[in-house]
Amino acid sequence: xxxxxxxxxxxxxxxxxxxxxxxxxxxxxxxxxxxxxxxxxxxxxxxxxxxxxxxxxxxxxxxxxxxxxxxxxxxxxxxxxxxxxxxxxxxxxxxxxxxxxxxxxxxxxxxxxxxxxxxxxxxxxxxxxxxxxxxxxxxxxxxxxxxxxxxxxxxxxxxxxxxxxxxxxxxxxxxxxxxxxxxxxxxxxxxxxxxxxxxxxxxxxxxxxxxxxxxxxxxxxxxxxxxxxxxxxxxxxxxxxxxxxxxxxxxxxxxxxxxxxxxxxxxxxxxxxxxxxxxxxxxxxxxxxxxxxxxxxxx
Amino acid sequence: xxxxxxxxxxxxxxxxxxxxxxxxxxxxxxxxxxxxxxxxxxxxxxxxxxxxxxxxxxxxxxxxxxxxxxxxxxxxxxxxxxxxxxxxxxxxxxxxxxxxxxxxxxxxxxxxxxxxxxxxxxxxxxxxxxxxxxxxxxxxxxxxxxxxxxxxxxxxxxxxxxxxxxxxxxxxxxxxxxxxxxxxxxxxxxxxxxxxxxxxxxxxxxxxxxxxxxxxxxxxxxxxxxxxxxxxxxxxxxxxxxxxxxxxxxxxxxxxxxxxxxxxxxxxxxxxxxxxxxxxxxxxxxxxxxxxxxxxxxx
Numbered sequence: 106x107x108x109x110x111x112x113x114x115x116x117x118x119x120x121x122x123x124x125x126x127x128x129x130x131x132x133x134x135x136x137x138x139x140x141x142x143x144x145x146x147x148x149x150x151x152x153x154x155x156x157x158x159x160x161x162x163x164x165x166x167x168x169x170x171x172x173x174x175x176x177x178x179x180x181x182x183x184x185x186x187x188x189x190x191x192x193x194x195x196x197x198x199x200x201x202x203x204x205x206x207x208x209x210x211x212x213x214x215x216x217x218x219x220x221x222x223x224x225x226x227x228x229x230x231x232x233x234x235x236x237x238x239x240x241x242x243x244x245x246x247x248x249x250x251x252x253x254x255x256x257x258x259x260x261x262x263x264x265x266x267x268x269x270x271x272x273x274x275x276x277x278x279x280x281x282x283x284x285x286x287x288x289x290x291x292x293x294x295x296x297x298x299x300x301x302x303x304x305x306x307x308x309x310x311x312x313x314x315x316x317x318x319x320x321x322x323x324x325x326x327x328x329x330x331x332x333x334x335x336x337x338x339x340x341x342x343x344x345x346x347x348x349x350x351x352x353x354x355x356x357x358x359x360x361x362x363x364x365x366x367x368x369x370x371x372x373x374x375x376x377x378x379x380x381x382x383x384x385x386x387x388x389x390x391x392x393x394x395x396x397x398x399x400x401x402x403x404x
Numbered sequence: 405x406x407x408x409x410x411x412x413x414x415x416x417x418x419x420x421x422x423x424x425x426x427x428x429x430x431x432x433x434x435x436x437x438x439x440x441x442x443x444x445x446x447x448x449x450x451x452x453x454x455x456x457x458x459x460x461x462x463x464x465x466x467x468x469x470x471x472x473x474x475x476x477x478x479x480x481x482x483x484x485x486x487x488x489x490x491x492x493x494x495x496x497x498x499x500x501x502x503x504x505x506x507x508x509x510x511x512x513x514x515x516x517x518x519x520x521x522x523x524x525x526x527x528x529x530x531x532x533x534x535x536x537x538x539x540x541x542x543x544x545x546x547x548x549x550x551x552x553x554x555x556x557x558x559x560x561x562x563x564x565x566x567x568x569x570x571x572x573x574x575x576x577x578x579x580x581x582x583x584x585x586x587x588x589x590x591x592x593x594x595x596x597x598x599x600x601x602x603x604x605x606x607x608x609x610x611x612x613x614x615x616x617x618x619x620x621x622x623x624x625x626x627x628x629x630x631x632x633x634x635x636x637x638x639x640x641x642x643x644x645x646x647x648x649x650x651x652x653x654x655x656x657x658x659x660x661x662x663x664x665x666x667x668x669x670x671x672x673x674x675x676x677x678x679x680x681x682x683x684x685x686x687x688x689x690x691x692x693x694x695x696x697x698x699x700x701x702x703x
Contacts, residue, residue, distance in 0.1 A: 230428035
């Protein structure tokens with residue numbers, strides 16, 4: 106195990122802390138809902154209940170990641186968030202289409218939800234209209250996706266953070282700070298197998314050492330796109346869940362683990378990993394686990 | 405006027421509208437990035453304007469990163485850092501040139517463009533060699549390999565050395581010879597800006613054609629009067645640093661002045677420099693006017 110030589114920042118939203126040295130805080134898990142674009146609220150409510158219960162039991166903080174694919178579901182999803190999630194619990198909004206991002210920001214502001222919102226995400230596709238909306242309605246936290254279409258290696262991810270690979274007129278990190286964000290998470294942009302997929306994991310310690318910012322990724326995307334894994338259908342969901350272990354093992358702070366129904370597998374796996382990791386780093390580096398760390402939940 | 409025909413040409417870079425959101429959509433759906441649309445856009449503008457000798461447009465990157473991105477030993481940060489020995493491990497511009505060639509009719513010719521070793525050296529942060537000359541020659545050896553790989557696809561190879569305007573090092577001739585030695589196609593040296601102080605050194609360079617910014621710096625014509633020149637010339641005839649589109653007659657008059665001095669040593673007329681920073685419509689109109697002027701001059 107290792108510890109970073111640069112100061113590691115921690116970011117806070119509601120009562121969840123993300124970042125720090127390996128083993129200091131538990132790995133935060135983001136579970137996705139409504140990927141198809143059509144929300145199934147009763148099913149989602151059930152899955153959220155399970156996730157929150159496991160989170161409480163293990164000490165692994167969890168955050169639902171709401172996919173919003175259509176403008177007409179924005180209000181319904183925000184209603185669901187306000188009526189189903191605990192009052193101060195954070196959530197992320199995961200939106201691709203810039204116009205829906207802007208409408209959602211307006212709706213979040215009108216409901217006073219920005220303090221609980223993680224904006225997923227800022228990337229090189231950002232346009233002036235979205236920047237303007239973010240200046241007016243700034244969520245509490247943001248995920249910066251370090252995808253570099255010119256270079257998919259860890260160095261390429263650093264480049265896009267530094268100078269947007271010359272695709273924007275400033276670096277993504279500087280841009281994100283200029284928009285008013287202070288709580289910034291870096292997503293190392295996992296790619297399909299055969300397309301430098303390992304770089305998303307390899308980049309985690311590189312970026313944390315360079316910037317000290319909380320870093321993670323959606324390694325689930327790699328599993329999802331694997332045609333090789335299709336030969337082993339009964340193993341796929343276990344591989345999917347277990348792949349998330351590589352994130353804390355490489356010093357990462359959070360994992361976007363895919364569909365929320367995987368929570369029952371992923372949460373205990375990550376809690377177990379965090380416990381072992383904490384033991385290693387305390388022994389070697391003297392890093393104490395936080396008060397709510399899964400290791401504190403051991404009998 | 406002389407009987408020989410003057411060809412119209414470009415220096416290298418050309419403006420294209422990069423669609424960053426398309427890159428991100430491809431990331432979210434895990435599809436391959438397609439850069440050929442940008443190369444097509446640049447090459448089609450050049451051929452539709454009627455340019456005889458086109459380039460691939462250098463659309464992927466600024467001219468330094470275009471090369472340092474693919475050379476081993478370089479690490480792109482705010483400026484490129486040299487952290488290991490420079491090594492040519494993969495083709496740099498070959499795929500793009502091959503694609504550009506596939507877009508051309510048999511009447512068009514293609515210019516391969518190399519960013520010069522001295523300019524690369526001066527633009528990078530040397531964390532390894534700690535010796536400017538050694539680094540410059542390391543780049544030159546790598547560029548020679550790229551030049552050889554370009555030969556099957558291009559009709560000319562141009563070496564772009566804008567840093568020669570500030571200082572032409574005493575080893576400049578040997579440096580360029582490292583690249584051009586044994587090449588079977590005509591070679592150019594493009595050095596823009598006010599090159600008056602380095603004209604004697606430039607006239608020693610082991611290339612076939614000298615290419616300079618004669619339109620923005622018309623006094624260069626007077627300066628060249630002082631010398632006899634073994635080289636042929638590519639005369640900059642429209643400005644690259646101004647959005648004002650020069651009238652055709654103005655270009656004709658300018659080139660005629662150059663013809664009075666260089667006579668049949670003028671082989672090409674071109675923009676003063678790469679056109680990357682111009683709006684696309686302006687860049688295109690300048691090329692159209694250049695072509696019309698060329699037709700008048702050639703009679």
